Amino acid sequence: MDPDYLPFHASPKKPDFQPPAGAVDAHCHVFGPAAEFPYHPKRKYTPCDASKSQLFALRDYLGFERNVIVQASCHGTDNAALEDALIAAGDLARGVAVLSPDVTDAELQRLHAAGVRGTRFNFVKRLVDSTPREVFYALAERVKALGWHIVVYFEAPDLEDLRPFLADLAQEQVVVVDHMGRPDVGLGVDSAEFDAFVQLMTDNPNIWTKVSCPERLTQTAPDYSDVVPFAKRLVEQFSDRVLWGTDWPHPNMKSHTPDDGALVDVIPQIATTPELQQALLVDNPMRLYWD
Ligand code: 0GY
Numbered sequence: 586m587d588p589d590y591l592p593f594h595a596s597p598k599k600p601d602f603q604p605p606a607g608a609v610d611a612h613c614h615v616f617g618p619a620a621e622f623p624y625h626p627k628r629k630y631t632p633c634d635a636s637k638s639q640l641f642a643l644r645d646y647l648g649f650e651r652n653v654i655v656q657a658s659c660h661g662t663d664n665a666a667l668e669d670a671l672i673a674a675g676d677l678a679r680g681v682a683v684l685s686p687d688v689t690d691a692e693l694q695r696l697h698a699a700g701v702r703g704t705r706f707n708f709v710k711r712l713v714d715s716t717p718r719e720v721f722y723a724l725a726e727r728v729k730a731l732g733w734h735i736v737v738y739f740e741a742p743d744l745e746d747l748r749p750f751l752a753d754l755a756q757e758q759v760v761v762v763d764h765m766g767r768p769d770v771g772l773g774v775d776s777a778e779f780d781a782f783v784q785l786m787t788d789n790p791n792i793w794t795k796v797s798c799p800e801r802l803t804q805t806a807p808d809y810s811d812v813v814p815f816a817k818r819l820v821e822q823f824s825d826r827v828l829w830g831t832d833w834p835h836p837n838m839k840s841h842t843p844d845d846g847a848l849v850d851v852i853p854q855i856a857t858t859p860e861l862q863q864a865l866l867v868d869n870p871m872r873l874y875w876d
Contacts, residue, residue, distance in 0.1 A: 588633040591842045593834035597646070598846035602853050604648045605863050609870035611653040612763070612797050612830025615640055615670045616660070622669070625661030629712050632659045635834035637670035641677075643833055647849050653828075653874055655736065656683040656705060657836055658712040664696060671700040679874040681705050681736050684728075686720045697731050702874050703761070704728050708739040708747065718750055725754055734759035734873065740767040741778050748785060755791040759873065761828065764798040765815055771804055774814040786823055793826040793873070794819055796865070799851055800835060800843035807841050809851050816855035824864050828873070829856075 616632040617624065624631060644652055652674065656667050662685040671680045681703040682696050706721050707713045725735055735754055739747055744766055754760050766782045773779075786792050796816035799809035820827050829852060831845050856862045 587631070589630040590633075590837050590839050591835075592633045593635065594842050594844050597643075597844045600647060600846040600849035602850050604849070604852070604866050605859070606650070606867075607871070608649045608866040609651040609653060609828075609874070610644060610647070610649045610831050610833075611828040611870045611874070612655055612795050613640060613652055613833045614657045614836065615654055615666050616657070616834065616836070617666060622660070622663075622666035624659050625663060627661065627714075628659040630659060630837055632657070632836050633834060637666075637673050640670065640833065641674065643831075643845060644677075647831070647845060650677065651870070651875075652678045653681065653830065653870060654678055655681045655830075658683070658707055659836065662688075664701070667701075668696060668699045674700075676875075683707070684724050686724065688724075688727075693727065693731060697733075701733070703734045703736050705736040705738065708737065708743055712738075721750075722753075725758060729758055734761060736761045736763060738763040741769060741782065744781055744785065751785065751792065752789055755789040758791065760789070760792050761873075762792060762794040764801065764832075765794055765796060765819060767798075767802065768815055770802050770811045770815060774818055779815060779818075783818070783822065786819070786826065790826075793828065793869075794823070795828045795830055796820055796855055797828075797830045798832050800832070800838060800841070800848065807843070807847065809848075810854075813851065813854045816851075817857070820856045820861055820865060824861055825869060827865050828870055829865050 616635040618634040664682045667680050680701040682701045684704050768779045799812035802812045803809050856865045
């Protein structure tokens with residue numbers, strides 16, 4: 586079973602930027618290993634195996650202390666690999682699960698005990714079949730009782746369609762938007778498209794975002810400077826509602842193999858003071874996932 590995309594970097598550089606003590610990589614994945622945790626039969630891509638021990642080794646190498654591990658579409662609603670990694674990590678990891686509409690209360694409790702604190706709603710058409718909004722509303726209601734938040738993944742052209750739904754959810758729960766809502770960076774940081782995303786966050790104080798994935802958004806790989814103004818704008822405007830993550834092991838990367846050390850070196854360009862770095866890497870993720 587060969588992966589559909591480039592394998593992750595085998596020997597990333599040691600970053601020049603040293604994250605503050607207690608830093609959290611708030612968006613990364615574990616995949617398989619398939620022999621132990623098979624991929625979902627209806628997945629849209631086959632990933633590279635990326636084990637928990639490889640993730641924890643990368644965490645230490647890059648200078649991070651904790652991980653937030655996000656269930657990706659290739660494992661469907663079977664969160665077994667995620668749960669296994671969370672249990673192994675103990676207090677050093679938290680998780681975001683993808684839930685089936687008929688998930689039992691017992692399963693939710695078990696996931697919570699393992700460290701899950703959020704559920705992910707994926708709207709990216711190349712990754713998942715569409716799910717009716719009523720299903721998501723019902724799941725949001727159920728996890729609210731556990732104090733979980735919602736993580737959403739969509740691309741910028743879908744924002745207007747989703748805006749009322751996101752605003753509804755954010756009335757009572759934190760909603761974290763993956764990868765800055767995936768702007769087209771070619772349009773520029775002052776574009777109407779990106780202004781619309783900034784407006785979403787301005788109007789909804791419960792909406793957070795991950796200023797992650799320059800490797801996916803750039804049009805000049807492996808130079809990520811075209812993405813920097815987007816992330817910097819959000820970090821400066823919403824400093825207490827931003828998170829950062831590596832996105833290791835970078836599923837579906839076809840343009841280039843990102844060097845995780847180089848990704849860490851983007852951080853001081855988007856969070857330019859020690860205070861902003863502390864908020865982005867420590868205070869915000871700790872408040873959302875460990876309080
Ligand atoms: C990411 C991005 C991607 C994949 C998934 O659930 C997923 O399969 O999120 C992507 O292909 O853009 O956040 O890892």
